Amino acid sequence: MKNSRKILAAVLTAAMAMGLAACGETAAAPSAASSAAAAPAAATSAAAAPAAATSAAAAASAASGDQKFTVGICQLVQHVALDAATKGFEDSLKAEFGDNITFDLQNAAGDSATCTTICNNFVSEGVDLILANATPALQAAASTTNSIPILGTSITDYGTAMNIDNFSGTVGGNISGTSDLAPLDQQAAMISELFPSAKKVGILYCSAEANSVYQSDVVKKNLEDAGLTVTVYTFADSNDVASVTQTACGENDVLYIPTDNTAASCTEAINNVAQPAGIPIVCGEEGICKGCGVATLSIDYYELGKTTGAMAAKILKGEADISTMPVEYYQNPVKEYNPDIAKALNVTIPDGYKAIDMSAK
Amino acid sequence: MGIASYFASLNPAGLLGRFPAGIAQGIIWGIMALGVYITFRLLDIADLTVDGSFTTGGAVTVMLILAGWNPWLAILAALLAGILAGMVTGILHTALGIPAILAGILTQFALYSINLAIMGMKANQAVSVDKYYLSITSRNVPAAILIGGLTAAVIIGLLYWYFGTEQGSALRATGCNPVMSRAQGININVMKVLGLALSNGLVALAGGLMAQFQGFSDINMGRGSIVIGLAAVIIGEVIGEATLGKHLNFAGRLAFVVLGGVIYYMVVILVLWLKLDSNMLKLFTAIIVAVFLAVPNLKAHARNSFGRAARNAAAGTSDKEAE
Numbered sequence: 001m002k003n004s005r006k007i008l009a010a011v012l013t014a015a016m017a018m019g020l021a022a023c024g025e026t027a028a029a030p031s032a033a034s035s036a037a038a039a040p041a042a043a044t045s046a047a048a049a050p051a052a053a054t055s056a057a058a059a060a061s062a063a064s065g066d067q068k069f070t071v072g073i074c075q076l077v078q079h080v081a082l083d084a085a086t087k088g089f090e091d092s093l094k095a096e097f098g099d100n101i102t103f104d105l106q107n108a109a110g111d112s113a114t115c116t117t118i119c120n121n122f123v124s125e126g127v128d129l130i131l132a133n134a135t136p137a138l139q140a141a142a143s144t145t146n147s148i149p150i151l152g153t154s155i156t157d158y159g160t161a162m163n164i165d166n167f168s169g170t171v172g173g174n175i176s177g178t179s180d181l182a183p184l185d186q187q188a189a190m191i192s193e194l195f196p197s198a199k200k201v202g203i204l205y206c207s208a209e210a211n212s213v214y215q216s217d218v219v220k221k222n223l224e225d226a227g228l229t230v231t232v233y234t235f236a237d238s239n240d241v242a243s244v245t246q247t248a249c250g251e252n253d254v255l256y257i258p259t260d261n262t263a264a265s266c267t268e269a270i271n272n273v274a275q276p277a278g279i280p281i282v283c284g285e286e287g288i289c290k291g292c293g294v295a296t297l298s299i300d301y302y303e304l305g306k307t308t309g310a311m312a313a314k315i316l317k318g319e320a321d322i323s324t325m326p327v328e329y330y331q332n333p334v335k336e337y338n339p340d341i342a343k344a345l346n347v348t349i350p351d352g353y354k355a356i357d358m359s360a361k
Numbered sequence: 362m363g364i365a366s367y368f369a370s371l372n373p374a375g376l377l378g379r380f381p382a383g384i385a386q387g388i389i390w391g392i393m394a395l396g397v398y399i400t401f402r403l404l405d406i407a408d409l410t411v412d413g414s415f416t417t418g419g420a421v422t423v424m425l426i427l428a429g430w431n432p433w434l435a436i437l438a439a440l441l442a443g444i445l446a447g448m449v450t451g452i453l454h455t456a457l458g459i460p461a462i463l464a465g466i467l468t469q470f471a472l473y474s475i476n477l478a479i480m481g482m483k484a485n486q487a488v489s490v491d492k493y494y495l496s497i498t499s500r501n502v503p504a505a506i507l508i509g510g511l512t513a514a515v516i517i518g519l520l521y522w523y524f525g526t527e528q529g530s531a532l533r534a535t536g537c538n539p540v541m542s543r544a545q546g547i548n549i550n551v552m553k554v555l556g557l558a559l560s561n562g563l564v565a566l567a568g569g570l571m572a573q574f575q576g577f578s579d580i581n582m583g584r585g586s587i588v589i590g591l592a593a594v595i596i597g598e599v600i601g602e603a604t605l606g607k608h609l610n611f612a613g614r615l616a617f618v619v620l621g622g623v624i625y626y627m628v629v630i631l632v633l634w635l636k637l638d639s640n641m642l643k644l645f646t647a648i649i650v651a652v653f654l655a656v657p658n659l660k661a662h663a664r665n666s667f668g669r670a671a672r673n674a675a676a677g678t679s680d681k682e683a684e
Binding site: 107109113 | 372375378379381382383386427473474477482483484485486487488489490491492498499500502571574575576577579580581582584585626629630633634642643
């Protein structure tokens with residue numbers, strides 16, 4: 001007992017000493033402003049001094065070496081779409097820089113507080129660029145540093161995510177990125193195109209997802225302008241999905257599901273209710289459509305990640321200033337349909353729709 | 362990846378650099394753990410309201426800051442909101458006779474909707490340090506450690522004073538022995554409501570600090586916070602008792618609870634730094650917490666003379682193996 005007490009005390013002391021040493025290290029870093037190309041716009045707040053100092057040191061070492069770059073990737077949660085975006089980003093940068101780029105990929109496993117821990121780690125290690133995959137990751141990164149360039153991806157609306165009034169399309173500061181927003185007006189038009197006789201449309205999403213609320217608002221407005229009755233149904237988590245879907249199916253002719261992560265993980269549950277009820281679902285992305293939808297306007301997250309990677313390459317090479325880079329959108333959304341469910345529900349798919357490959361699930 | 366290249370890829374200096382931010386975050390969770398300590402240790406109730414009230418604190422703070430409030434006033438408002446949440450649990454438990462653990466779960470459940478409503482029916486509200494004056498932010502980690510540490514010290518001081526007053530002592534007595542307390546004329550139902558309110562107030566206050574630190578409040582930010590809170594309480598106690606033993610007084614205990622939060626975050630950072638598959642993060646954390654929970658128990662068991670006698674009788678050996 002006495003021994004173990006001593007050991008514990010020693011471990012504790014060591015931990016505290018290391019913590020103190022680490023504080024000292026951060027504080028002692030030179031506070032000179034960075035002149036390296038990789039560093040973005042000047043600090044806007046005096047509070048940023050330590051972060052700016054760390055990144056300045058890192059940027060300087062990157063510039064003096066053989067242009068080796070480290071990119072920190074903070075991904076909110078394990079998810080097919082987010083994984084694809086990360087993969088596309090990595091592939092694009094690997095093609096550009098080869099062995100001169102290393103990735104530190106960290107997944108917060110769904111915990112928003114862990115995003116902050118991860119981003120703080122990136123800042124303390126002075127990565128050259130942070131990729132924030134999903135909204136809380138971007139917010140955590142933005143809160144952590146205003147000097148290291150941050151690119152977001154899989155973010156639907158930067159105005160909502162960053163709390164910007166009258167969002168102009170450029171975030172400014174050290175933040176830019178790509179949006180996974182498929183043109184919402186086209187999605188709304190798709191509902192009218194596929195189901196001309198539908199009068200009532202239900203929108204289904206998880207109330208915990210900021211992106212979904214935004215999409216729901218826009219689609220609702222578009223559909224109401226087209227003379228349809230729209231009702232919004234939200235579920236709190238995967239446990240309520242089945243019963244909320246049941247209610248929505250009972251009261252509507254067609255359902256719409258935006259790019260909602262929780263819905264994406266519950267497509268089987270939704271399909272098990274909607275298909276027997278004979279209610280077709282139009283979805284915001286391919287993954288959900290594959291599981292429970294009839295048709296979608298598809299965003300390829302891998303391609304979106306590659307677009308983000310191209311932006312990162314420009315920033316790292318000093319060809320572009322992140323503060324003036326507008327948020328980029330996915331250019332070529334494809335109209336797709338789910339052949340299995342379309343057949344089961346006897347939905348006639350017009351020309352111009354591509355069948356989703358159901359085998360690669 | 363080979364073992365050698367795996368170790369080569371680890372950067373010890375990087376680990377040191379990561380600790381300050383972990384300390385800052387750990388202190389905030391430590392303040393939250395002080396709330397958990399009040400219910401879990403002093404009242405002997407496992408209160409699950411905290412997963413909801415932590416978010417409530419964050420939501421209230423962010424919305425008030427967005428409305429132009431001073432961040433410290435916003436945090437005080439969060440404290441009040443947390444106290445209300447705790448009172449709901451307390452009343453469900455005492456006046457309506459719902460078992461404490463269920464009352465907490467019910468309130469936590471209800472708070473999901475209430476938190477959404479507080480945030481204007483949005484799941485996530487950002488509060489940017491560039492646009493608003495914040496009391497604590499991950500942008501400036503040394504200041505965050507200082508402010509968090511001072512806040513924790515003030516709270517520990519206040520709690521130490523309060524639990525020394527007649528009412529505070531009555532509250533502690535209620536947790537120790539409700540039957541005896543009632544016989545002494547203590548209204549134990551009032552004490553339970555009071556303890557739950559105080560506890561959730563602190564949790565919400567920590568939620569308010571966390572939301573500012575990370576720059577947003579999110580409907581899911583409180584998920585699993587009871588686990589972190591309990592982990593901090595237990596890690597703190599184990600280490601406190603191991604280092605100070607019988608000299609560990611009440612204020613010391615509270616300080617070690619905050620330290621427990623810091624150590625918990627050190628572990629998280631270590632796991633991330635080791636580049637262990639982050640999909641396994643929750644498993645590793647659960648294992649570490651389970652170890653801290655189990656060690657005191659197993660030690661007590663090993664030292665228990667009855668248990669040792671029983672084992673000796675069964676095995677017919679000396680007690681050397683027991684240690």
